[in-house]
Amino acid sequence: MVDARQHVVIIGGGFGGLEAAKALDGPDVDITLIDRVNHHLFQPLLYQVATAGLSSPAISAPIRHILRNQKNVTVILGDVTGIDVERRTVSVGHDAAHGKYGYDALIVATGAGHSYFGHDEWAPVAPGLKTLEDALEIRRRVLTAFEYAEREPQRAKREAWLSFVVVGGGPTGVEMAGTLAEIGYHTLRSEFRNLNLDRVRVILLEGSDRILAAYSPELSDKAKRQLEKLGVVVRTQSQVSHIDAEGVTVGKDGERICARTVIWGAGVAASPLGKQLGVPLDKAGRVIVGRDLSIPDHPEVYVIGDLASYTGPDGKHVPGVSPAAKQMGRCAAGNVLLHMHGKPTRTFRYKDYGSLATIGRNSAIAQLGKFEFSGFPAWLFWLFVHVYFLIGFRNRLVVLGDWAAAYWTYERHARIIIGNEEIPQQDLRCRM
């Protein structure tokens, strides 16, 4: 009824794409998995790279190494520049001659990047955290800020180097703020001669009236108090109206916060590849998929993970988290095979196992159905879950070892500044 071996192209080697590839193991199909980076990234621990707790290879592994024993997968490193759903081709790079891959079925799993809400000029001064490059850039800025403070004789300038603003009270912003406070108040304590590290300020700015809004108000409140215990200044209802190299402006009355390091954790925008499919997108640029995760009029094209906008039969919108991406990957892979064999496809049903957010040393919040807990037990649970799901036995051991060492000593072993561009001394346009 069908050709013996059909060709499935998967774009993206994140949680969704990788899971889809694994679910398509076997004699039915040949798979080409295309990603613009060579590694699968365990994004939930990316903030640890940004804060020098883990090195890059501890939370990432080459996609082709993960799939080395699955002989029906060819992994291609390349930037997908076009999708032609009519001709069923995917273009890689800018080389029209031989950068084209035809497909019988396509799974698009390219995820999401940052959104600066129309203020792309903020990107260079307030990097976000989505890729290893992002994490290493933030690590460089954070570590360099302390170095510049150490050699800065003017008090106001020095304190601007010691001020860190995190924009956005979602999981990334909360993790970053909590860990930055640990670095400033504990890790670096005995290492500087000219700095009073009590002057370190970590300020978390959230536009709405509470942080971690996906959780219950009680857990939000607990998270806020745990952050404050770590030394973070948490400011809700604080909308950022301007960011430049010397700080941020908050609210309509233009309050100015001097800070040479600003980290963006506020907005998420779906991968621009969604537009190439020529189907309706939601406000965040995500592709609105049908009940089986395929797109309208193209039962052979599936969109999964953070790029997909999907509302289940229960009326709930599926959140952009890794368990959802994995479940979608398995569902889409199954539907590719069902469709290929002329059978009806399955409706995607998201199974929500609960949510976890870490705040910092010994602090986390957990929401498992109706069951909520926080503090040290939640942190231990978070640790266990994250190490468990980390790909690769070696990485698990390394991460556990690094964390055990960091826990007892407060030390962070990856405090290496790579890329040493001179940051110009500027005049501070701040009231201090």
Added chain:
Amino acid sequence: MVDARQHVVIIGGGFGGLEAAKALDGPDVDITLIDRVNHHLFQPLLYQVATAGLSSPAISAPIRHILRNQKNVTVILGDVTGIDVERRTVSVGHDAAHGKYGYDALIVATGAGHSYFGHDEWAPVAPGLKTLEDALEIRRRVLTAFEYAEREPQRAKREAWLSFVVVGGGPTGVEMAGTLAEIGYHTLRSEFRNLNLDRVRVILLEGSDRILAAYSPELSDKAKRQLEKLGVVVRTQSQVSHIDAEGVTVGKDGERICARTVIWGAGVAASPLGKQLGVPLDKAGRVIVGRDLSIPDHPEVYVIGDLASYTGPDGKHVPGVSPAAKQMGRCAAGNVLLHMHGKPTRTFRYKDYGSLATIGRNSAIAQLGKFEFSGFPAWLFWLFVHVYFLIGFRNRLVVLGDWAAAYWTYERHARIIIGNEEIPQQDLRCRM
């Protein structure tokens, strides 16, 4: 007789500068150690970062962390742009206002970089290996080359991506060539679908008539045979006359080798800071120092490590290796104190404990005085020595663990490509 606390500035936190700082611990002096990077680098293992065997933090540690308990040291991250030996000041960065450090004694230990023998245009196409940035750039190029080969349908172009040329048969060139062969022939074996990895070529080009010329001809010959056993093509008396993005040209008759990855291990040039001292330099730009490592007319200025050109009382020139830099650091520190107390300074005497060079898996050569050995015993000895001298208990454990894992599995855990610039497809100007 002297001021209670004099100020010593040390430029450079490598083996020499760090050892000098440690030797100056105590109540006699205040020390400012200035480096343009924040970390001490264990350079002998840098090739492991370049070949994805180790992550950057495994072989480096923040200088201020290493010296955190030595309270008389202030560590400054900064680029030294000038030394004024008359006014006794060191300038950092381009900020004249407050980037100046006065000194009573100065130790310059800024080491060496690459020399392209007047062909600086080769630098972008043939990176050398001196810093972590260099190592990560080489790692990126090597890993990306295999990725581009996998998606290249034209045979000649594909084979150019699978060809690796290492220029220079010194220790760095030999380590790189041996490890590249291991990656091509073993590590990546099961991971590519379109590539025949038997087509991988690793070519080591040496201008003189033998590799590792600092060793005896017998050991050179053994090293050559060990490299060939690993699959490296070793070509001596092969002078490179041209390098571009597509390959190298060898010798006068212009033989062309097509290779998209070229690594430079040939020339070393002393740090340009030596010129600032206004004293005679040798041909390689090194500062010719006196018997106590100070410079002419300035008994308060010392030059140590790879930047120093020193011929001992035995008539032997001290080589640019880490044990020599450390010994010089201790000697210069002692002489700073002796001079300060009005006592005669000591003559530097280099104690040569022998030389070790690794070639690859199970292969190394060792020359300890008159005692020479090679192969697996030399490799084990090399391993022991390098792990022993690595700074930091954690790093030793991590490196040992990574090596044990790599040894049994041939896997290299740091195979992460960071920075994904599109390499343009070019027409190969090669005979193939």
